[in-house]
Amino acid sequence: MNPTSTRHAHIRSAALDLFVQRGYEATTMGDIGAAIGIRGPSLYKHVASKQDLLATIIGATMDDLIAAHRAAIAGTADHTERLRRAVDAHVRYHARHRREAFVGNRELRSLVEPHRSTIMGQRAAYARAFEDLVTDGVTAGTFRVRSPRLATYAILDLGMGVAVWFREDAKPTENDVAWHHTEVALRIVNAAPAGIIDRGIQPIQ
Incomplete structure (x- = not known):
């Protein structure tokens, strides 16, 4: 990593630490500069604004989540396994990146255009990727749920909740949490045992 990239990362x-501790509105560029030993005015040589910093942080979080999702489901066509892997990646990301998840959810209200539309588009794409997994499973008869969209919201909330309470130095462990949440997700969609096809439940929009 070159010096410029290192400075931007710092x-x-x-900024992420301060947004977590104080909130976006209560944090100033001077606060951010002081935290890394740069005078407030000099900080503008490295970043355009506090708003750009927030958008960069949340945008990078969404990029990482989308990339993790795609990597997780690659290599298998089995509907249950794809959902299991996707939920595992979702939960583990939120366990390992609690600051990013916290800011990404709480500070959406602080985004202004055009950043807000961009981030909301990323969030919608991520949710849609999960909904597609559920819908495909319902179509194949592997999952039995009336509303893939509502099931998707419930599954996504599993991971976001982990970011609030999970701690690396306490139990349950990350592996325990990931395993439990994948099992809960499969129950949410009523995943059928292998080989059982039941088309008796019609989806609702």
């Missing part, structure tokens, strides 16, 4: 990390 700035983003300091």
Whole structure:
């Protein structure tokens, strides 16, 4: 990593800490500069604005989640396994990146255009990727749920909740949490045992 990239990473990390501790509105560029030993005015040589910092942090979080999702489901066509892997990646990301998840959810209200539309588009794409998994499973008869969309919201909330309470130095462990949440997700969609096809439940929009 070159010096410029390193400095930008330090700035983003300091901003992230302060957004978690104080909130976006209560944090100033001077606060961010002081946290890394740069005078407030000099900080503008490295970043355009506090708003750009927030958008960069949340946008990077969404990029990482989308990339993790795609990597997780690659290599298998089995509907149950694809959902299991996707939920595992979702939960583990939120366990390992609690600051990013916290800011990404709480500070959506602080985004202004055009950043807000961009981020909301990323969030919609991520949710749609999960909904597609559920819908495909319902179509194949592997999952039995009336509303893939509502099931998707419930599954996504599993991971976001982990970011609130999970701690690396306490139990349950990350592996325990990931395993449990994947099992809960499969129950949410009523995953059928292998080989059983039941088309008796009609989806609702």
